[in-house]
Amino acid sequence: MWVFTFAHQHKMLLVCTRGLYKPVSVTGEVSLFACYHKTHALLRSEDSNIKPVVRRRRSVLKDLNKPVASDHERSAVSKTWRNEKPGLQTRDDYRVSSELRKLCLEDSEDWERPARQRSTQDSKADDYEIVFGIAPCVLALTQGRRKARKLFVKDGEASHRASVLKVCEEAHRRGVQVQRVSKKDLDKMSAGRVHQGVCLQASPLNYLTEDSATKRKDNTTPLWLVLEGVQDPMNLGAILRSAYFLGVDRVASSLRSSCPLSPVVSKASSGAMEVIGVYGYENLEDMLKLKVAQGWQVVGTVGAEAEERQIPVTRCSDFQMTRPTLLLMGGEGEGLSEKLLSLCQSLLTIPAGRDLFPGIESLNVSVATGILLHSLLSSRKST
Incomplete structure (x- = not known):
C-alpha cells in the first residue's frame, strides 16, 4: 500500500x-x-x-x-x-441580432434623452425668472405683460386655500402647467423670501419706453412720479404700490444706478408692478426739459432742514397742483442730484411734527413719496 x-x-x-x-x-x-x-x-x-x-x-x-x-x-x-x-463570448462566437441591437440603441437613446431635455430646459429657464407671492402671480397671469411658463404650488393642505386655488385656476385658464412641489423647493426658488405657497416661472418684466405710451382718457391734471437712483427693491416696490393706489399717471425712473423691475420689487409692491406702467429713461434731464417746453411744471423734494436755495421751498400741504406736474424723488441717502434740482421750479418739504434728534430727521423715501403724492393728488384740479 x-x-x-x-x-x-x-x-x-x-x-x-x-x-x-x-x-x-x-x-x-x-x-x-x-x-x-x-x-x-x-x-x-x-x-x-x-x-x-x-x-x-x-x-x-x-x-x-x-x-x-x-x-x-x-x-x-x-x-x-x-x-x-x-x-x-468573443465577437466571432456570439452575434447580436439586428432586433436586439436596435432595442439596445433605443434604450440608450431613452437614457440620453432626459439629459438632453434637462439641458434644453435649463437653457430655456435662463430666459425666465421666478415671480413669487399670491398677488404678484395672479396679476402676472392676468395682465398679459409676461409670458408665463409654469406655476409651482406647495404640496399639502396649503394648496387648498382659496387664494392658492385662485392662482391655479388662472394658470389653468391660460394653459399654464401647474406642478406641486415641496416647501423646500419653493424656498429655494424664492431665495428664502415669503412666497405664500406659489411661484410662477415667467418672462422678465422690463421698463417701458416712450414708444409704448398710451393716451390718457380722463380730464384730470396729469401727475408723473420721477425717480432718480432708487436702489432698494423694497423701497421701489412700496413706492409703486402707493403710486398705483393713489392714482399716479406714470412712474418714470432713471435706468442708471436704479433698481431693476425684479420679482422682489413685484412682491414688495403686492403685485402693483405688474399693473402700473414704469418707464425707463437713459437721461432724465432731457426728458424733463422736453416736458417743461410742453408746459409741465417740475417739482422737487428736500428735507425740512435743507440748505437755502434760490428755488422756493413750500410745505406739501400748502401746494396746489393746477397744471401737469412731474414730482421728482431722489434715491436713498443722496437725494436728488444737482442737475435735476436745477431744473425744479418748486421744492416741496414735509414738516416734522416734533423736534428731531440728529440722524433721524428724515423719512424713508417710500414713506415720503406716499405722503407727497397724497398731498398733490388731493389738491389737483380738473382741466
Whole structure:
C-alpha cells in the first residue's frame, strides 16, 4: 500500500489539475468553464482540512474516468454556455441580432434623452425668472405683460386655500402647467423670501419706453412720479404700490444706478408692478426739459432742514397742483442730484411734527413719496 503525506497528496492534485488545462477539442470557453468548476474548491488556502481536499480529489479523479464527450455533445454544451453566459463570448462566437441591437440603441437613446431635455430646459429657464407671492402671480397671469411658463404650488393642505386655488385656476385658464412641489423647493426658488405657497416661472418684466405710451382718457391734471437712483427693491416696490393706489399717471425712473423691475420689487409692491406702467429713461434731464417746453411744471423734494436755495421751498400741504406736474424723488441717502434740482421750479418739504434728534430727521423715501403724492393728488384740479 502506498502511503502519501499531505504534501504528496496536494502535489498530485495540482498535477491532475494541470491536466485539465490541456487543449481539448471543445471551445476555449467550455474548457475554462470546466476547469473553473473542478478546481475552484481545490485551489483554496492552505487552511483547508485534509478530508475535504481528499474528497474533492476523488471526485476529480472520478470525473476524469468518464468517457470523453462526442463532438455533437461538446457543441451542444458550447451552445448552452453561450446562451447562459453571453458576456464572456468573443465577437466571432456570439452575434447580436439586428432586433436586439436596435432595442439596445433605443434604450440608450431613452437614457440620453432626459439629459438632453434637462439641458434644453435649463437653457430655456435662463430666459425666465421666478415671480413669487399670491398677488404678484395672479396679476402676472392676468395682465398679459409676461409670458408665463409654469406655476409651482406647495404640496399639502396649503394648496387648498382659496387664494392658492385662485392662482391655479388662472394658470389653468391660460394653459399654464401647474406642478406641486415641496416647501423646500419653493424656498429655494424664492431665495428664502415669503412666497405664500406659489411661484410662477415667467418672462422678465422690463421698463417701458416712450414708444409704448398710451393716451390718457380722463380730464384730470396729469401727475408723473420721477425717480432718480432708487436702489432698494423694497423701497421701489412700496413706492409703486402707493403710486398705483393713489392714482399716479406714470412712474418714470432713471435706468442708471436704479433698481431693476425684479420679482422682489413685484412682491414688495403686492403685485402693483405688474399693473402700473414704469418707464425707463437713459437721461432724465432731457426728458424733463422736453416736458417743461410742453408746459409741465417740475417739482422737487428736500428735507425740512435743507440748505437755502434760490428755488422756493413750500410745505406739501400748502401746494396746489393746477397744471401737469412731474414730482421728482431722489434715491436713498443722496437725494436728488444737482442737475435735476436745477431744473425744479418748486421744492416741496414735509414738516416734522416734533423736534428731531440728529440722524433721524428724515423719512424713508417710500414713506415720503406716499405722503407727497397724497398731498398733490388731493389738491389737483380738473382741466
